[in-house]
Amino acid sequence: MSVSPSAFLKKNEENNTEFVETKQSQATFIAPEDPLQNLCLASQEILQKAQQSGRSKCLRCGGSRMFYCYTCCVPVENVPVEQIPLVKLPLKIDIIKHPNETDGKSTAIHAKLLAPEFVNIYTYPCIPEYEEKDHEVALIFPGPQSISIKDISFHLQKRIQNKGKTDDPKRPSFKHKKTEEWESCDLNDSKCKGPTLRKVIFIDSTWKQTNKIITDERLQGLLQVELKTRKTCFWRHQKGKPDTFLSTIEAIYYFLVDYHTDILKEKYKGQYDNLLFFYSFMYQLIKNAKYAGTNQTTKLTR
Numbered sequence: 001m002s003v004s005p006s007a008f009l010k011k012n013e014e015n016n017t018e019f020v021e022t023k024q025s026q027a028t029f030i031a032p033e034d035p036l037q038n039l040c041l042a043s044q045e046i047l048q049k050a051q052q053s054g055r056s057k058c059l060r061c062g063g064s065r066m067f068y069c070y071t072c073c074v075p076v077e078n079v080p081v082e083q084i085p086l087v088k089l090p091l092k093i094d095i096i097k098h099p100n101e102t103d104g105k106s107t108a109i110h111a112k113l114l115a116p117e118f119v120n121i122y123t124y125p126c127i128p129e130y131e132e133k134d135h136e137v138a139l140i141f142p143g144p145q146s147i148s149i150k151d152i153s154f155h156l157q158k159r160i161q162n163k164g165k166t167d168d169p170k171r172p173s174f175k176h177k178k179t180e181e182w183e184s185c186d187l188n189d190s191k192c193k194g195p196t197l198r199k200v201i202f203i204d205s206t207w208k209q210t211n212k213i214i215t216d217e218r219l220q221g222l223l224q225v226e227l228k229t230r231k232t233c234f235w236r237h238q239k240g241k242p243d244t245f246l247s248t249i250e251a252i253y254y255f256l257v258d259y260h261t262d263i264l265k266e267k268y269k270g271q272y273d274n275l276l277f278f279y280s281f282m283y284q285l286i287k288n289a290k291y292a293g294t295n296q297t298t299k300l301t302r
């Protein structure tokens with residue numbers, strides 16, 4: 001019923017020639033583009049080794065896991081933490097996870113593993129209050145009210161101006177100085193980066209479970225941002241949903257790439273590619289498993 005990872009790899013090597021041939025003859029079976037193939041990634045040798053030797057122990061809870069422990073959010077014993085890349089992000093990320101979302105299936109954990117200082121994962125309904133921060137926080141979620149990334153600065157500025165006008169004197173925490181500063185800033189000026197977005201929120205759950213979270217009072221009134229153009233290569237592609245619905249780590253990654261160019265107005269040179277360090281490796285394993293005709297996706301990645 002189960003094939004050990006090393007046996008799988010061996011089988012896969014044998015199938016390599018066949019795979020190349022299949023690729024040529026059945027073009028429709030292959031994704032037309034593989035967006036993960038040109039990433040600037042740290043060496044994945046440690047993951048290859050870990051994959052060959054199989055599951056190992058989580059040093060925190062003792063659980064037996066592949067690559068990382070999804071309960072403790074740490075890599076396992078045979079993937080030393082100093083051998084996985086650390087990614088610096090331009091803002092903080094909160095991920096709100098549905099309690100029924102299986103931790104082992106979630107890609108949100110990749111963000112916490114690779115950018116631990118910048119990422120926090122909350123399990124719904126235990127989430128922070130964002131009300132006071134709604135001029136510097138955005139929720140990444142598609143919807144009728146959602147705007148695109150390039151319009152973030154404009155909408156944040158509008159919020160700051162509105163706040164300035166209707167500012168409640170009982171709320172001394174809001175800084176007037178900042179309002180004036182941004183009022184004099186022309187967003188069409190390429191040097192002006194606009195108001196600062198400090199935090200973005202992602203929701204990590206199946207699309208069915210998301211409704212409960214997205215309608216939560218505490219998330220109402222936040223600026224909602226949609227990623228429109230990226231296509232998913234998520235292996236758990238969700239039935240009946242268009243392929244622009246992304247896995248959590250993909251959504252985070254693509255958001256940051258666009259944020260970098262559209263808002264920070266800097267050239268993107270792969271700074272966040274390592275967020276896909278685990279994802280691209282697992283994606284490749286699963287793709288290979290599919291071509292090899294095995295159905296070991298669950299076994300391989302957990």
Ligand SMILES: [Zn+2]
Nearest residue numbers: 058061069072
């Ligand atoms: Zn653990």
